[in-house]
């Protein structure tokens with residue numbers, strides 16, 4: 013049966029993600045909850061799908077053995093191209109499916125983009141749920157991934173494009189940001205996510221330089237934000253100290269978004285309150301001076 017959405021799936025994901033990180037160590041760049049159980053409210057086959065963006069999808073025997081010690085059964089690389097699959101749960105449906113793919117590959121991109129399409133489009137999510145119910149009713153058994161291919165492809169066709177880049181120095185991150193800056197216009201909001209020291213401010217600095225800002229660009233953690241004058245006005249905010257932005261707090265921030273290109277570090281607290289981002293940047297540590305950078309652009313400018 014497909015079952016009602018269960019909040020325990022998110023908890024299960026967190027627990028599994030922690031053990032996968034422990035098992036795979038430095039191979040891991042990012043771990044994401046994907047598939048139907050990652051879409052709030054959606055009915056699903058109760059299998060928690062986990063995408064692991066790793067430095068490689070070609071795992072050595074030693075690495076596979078480590079996953080097995082953490083309770084994952086090796087399902088090998090033949091099920092889906094570009095994916096090394098592991099699972100937990102002895103019967104069907106499995107409790108957990110782990111998809112180890114190369115970070116930034118088309119497999120990684122598609123897993124995230126399909127999940128995000130379902131999260132952002134309730135009608136598509138409903139259609140997906142209905143399709144599964146129909147398949148189950150027709151077959152009286154579990155459907156397979158192939159049966160859903162048409163819907164998946166259609167969903168991906170109009171999903172925002174994700175762009176992945178690795179950098180090996182702060183200068184490279186600044187250069188990447190400078191390239192992006194060429195596309196930016198007054199009124200654009202660019203969110204910049206990532207843990208402490210991942211390079212958010214470095215990225216914003218690179219973009220600001222390209223926009224003609226000559227002032228020092230530093231983290232505004234202890235103020236609400238900075239406003240710089242470049243060839244265009246530029247705002248730089250950091251929402252680190254906010255848990256969840258209230259509408260009163262938004263009143264203080266709003267002027268930063270007027271007539272400016274606005275960069276927002278730690279944007280998570282502004283969810284639902286900030287204006288829609290045109291570009292979303294996520295940085296992750298992937299080695300000492302290595303950073304794995306994901307850039308998502310909203311629909312092309314009209």
Ligand code: ADP
Nearest residue numbers: 179180181182185208209210211212213214301
């Ligand atoms: P955040 O704003 O995310 O806390 P910062 O940009 O202030 O991060 O700091 C990032 C730190 O990491 C800086 O000291 C920077 O020199 C260093 N660093 C090393 N390699 C990179 C890289 N590839 N990209 C960005 N920063 C890097």
Ligand code: MG
Nearest residue numbers: 212213231277
């Ligand atoms: Mg910062």
